[in-house]
Amino acid sequence: MDYRGKRRGEDGIAAVIDFLLANARLVLGVGGAAVLGIATLAVKRLIERAGRTPDDEKPDQKTVDGWEELSLVSASPKLLKKGIEGVVMKQIAAAAKAQKEQSKPSSNVAEKPKTEVKRIQLCLSLQERLQQYYQSHVALSVEDVSQAQQQALDICTEIQGFLHTKHPDMPLGEMHLGGSLLDDLQVVAADHACLLVPLQIESMLWKLIPGEDTILGKPQFWMVRRINLEYFPRGRSFWDKYMVGGYLSSKMIIEVLNKSVMETMNWPSLSNTLECTVRPVMGSQELKLEIQNQHSQLYINILPTIRLDDTVLTAQLEVTGSFDNMWFHSLYTSETARLSELDAEDHGLRKQCLKTLKAVCRNSPTLRKLSGGHLTNVILHLSEKEYDWTEAALADRFQQAITEIIGYLEIGCLPSYFKQTVNLLSDFSEEEIDEMGFMLYCAVSEPEILLQP
Numbered sequence: 058m059d060y061r062g063k064r065r066g067e068d069g070i071a072a073v074i075d076f077l078l079a080n081a082r083l084v085l086g087v088g089g090a091a092v093l094g095i096a097t098l099a100v101k102r103l104i105e106r107a108g109r110t111p112d113d114e115k116p117d118q119k120t121v122d123g124w125e126e127l128s129l130v131s132a133s134p135k136l137l138k139k140g141i142e143g144v145v146m147k148q149i150a151a152a153a154k155a156q157k158e159q160s161k162p163s164s165n166v167a168e169k170p171k172t173e174v175k176r177i178q179l180c181l182s183l184q185e186r187l188q189q190y191y192q193s194h195v196a197l198s199v200e201d202v203s204q205a206q207q208q209a210l211d212i213c214t215e216i217q218g219f220l221h222t223k224h225p226d227m228p229l230g231e232m233h234l235g236g237s238l239l240d241d242l243q244v245v246a247a248d249h250a251c252l253l254v255p256l257q258i259e260s261m262l263w264k265l266i267p268g269e270d271t272i273l274g275k276p277q278f279w280m281v282r283r284i285n286l287e288y289f290p291r292g293r294s295f296w297d298k299y300m301v302g303g304y305l306s307s308k309m310i311i312e313v314l315n316k317s318v319m320e321t322m323n324w325p326s327l328s329n330t331l332e333c334t335v336r337p338v339m340g341s342q343e344l345k346l347e348i349q350n351q352h353s354q355l356y357i358n359i360l361p362t363i364r365l366d367d368t369v370l371t372a373q374l375e376v377t378g379s380f381d382n383m384w385f386h387s388l389y390t391s392e393t394a395r396l397s398e399l400d401a402e403d404h405g406l407r408k409q410c411l412k413t414l415k416a417v418c419r420n421s422p423t424l425r426k427l428s429g430g431h432l433t434n435v436i437l438h439l440s441e442k443e444y445d446w447t448e449a450a451l452a453d454r455f456q457q458a459i460t461e462i463i464g465y466l467e468i469g470c471l472p473s474y475f476k477q478t479v480n481l482l483s484d485f486s487e488e489e490i491d492e493m494g495f496m497l498y499c500a501v502s503e504p505e506i507l508l509q510p
């Protein structure tokens with residue numbers, strides 16, 4: 058590569074690229090880890106720099122400043138194996154291209170306000186910045202939450218009444234709302250809730266089979282077996298008609314509710330009554346309603362659940378996929394209860410830290426697959442080794458959580474807090490993991506990249 062004769066800014070990039078190439082060659086064979094962190098951050102810097110004018114800076118000096126921070130970062134051997142050249146070099150090419158385009162004069166003007174915002178944010182400590190982000194982008198207003206709850210509750214009441222009239226013999230428990238909206242864990246917008254529909258099954262006739270004991274052997278995927286058929290023949294339980302091969306079929310339960318609620322209820326009339334637009338979401342694997350208000354939108358998931366003793370199973374085809382007889386073993390209730398309990402014991406801010414992370418992931422296309430469930434487990438694990446969750450420690454815990462997530466991504470495994478055998482990352486592709494890892498690496502030295510609205 059020949060970069061001679063180019064302008065100063067491009068020389069800076071040339072230096073970094075040369076550095077990267079030299080080190081990539083050096084390290085790819087050796088299998089060390091540190092250089093990847095360097096490469097990752099350097100690329101990030103390149104991309105940032107591409108957003109500035111070449112005359113804005115002294116490239117050599119910048120580069121030197123950078124290296125000091127770079128060495129603080131640890132890195133993923135897995136990513137390294139995939140090859141710096143494959144993953145990182147593509148980014149360099151893109152950055153170099155962006156840089157070229159940036160040197161056209163017209164784009165300089167648009168860049169100014171962004172730089173100014175950045176400068177203001179630099180004056181705040183991460184602690185203050187996290188609080189600011191929480192207030193402005195994470196926390197929901199009490200009014201929004203109660204309005205969404207009321208609306209979901211109205212619909213719950215209507216559906217319950219309707220089902221009761223249409224299927225008086227269907228043994229259902231009291232329907233109720235559930236999920237993050239009810240547990241003060243929802244972030245960014247009050248826009249989704251669960252409507253739990255408890256199926257009452259007879260403990261004498263049905264038995265819950267733990268995931269490990271089924272053919273699939275997946276710890277989260279349980280089955281519901283019909284027992285005592287010789288004494289209580291088929292038909293004795295209302296749910297017998299939804300049995301396939303001796304097991305209660307989650308798919309048939311979803312289908313019957315789809316038919317008897319989603320396809321049958323008079324949604325236009327209900328919309329009139331509730332003064333909003335309520336309609337089923339078509340083509341989804343979930344039983345999902347969309348409620349459109351004047352200024353907001355709310356989604357309600359109808360979730361058939363089975364509870365025997367302390368075990369809660371849900372019919373979630375989008376999770377259990379093509380296995381029609383599988384029920385999802387939900388640990389949501391235990392996890393959120395534990396989190397609240399811990400916070401209550403020491404007036405900690407685990408929930409606030411979790412909600413900040415949830416908002417970060419929800420707002421980032423790269424991190425979106427990290428759900429509230431994943432993040433709750435990360436915080437619960439972290440609570441086992443860190444006891445200070447006071448406000449003063451918030452920034453430290455936040456950054457630590459990021460590092461922990463990187464660690465889980467590196468080994469491709471996040472064990473469920475209450476069930477070590479469950480790997481919550483099992484359906485993440487290698488590519489998704491690499492991309493998340495890449496972004497979070499960059500965030501270790503520059504958390505600000507996560508705190509964008």
Ligand SMILES: *[C@@H]1O[C@H](CO)[C@@H](O)[C@H](O)[C@H]1NC(C)=O
Pocket residue numbers: 311312315319320339340341342343344
């Ligand atoms: C319910 O039925 C509709 C078609 O009437 C279909 O589009 C939708 O995907 C079904 N929902 C579920 C959860 O099966």
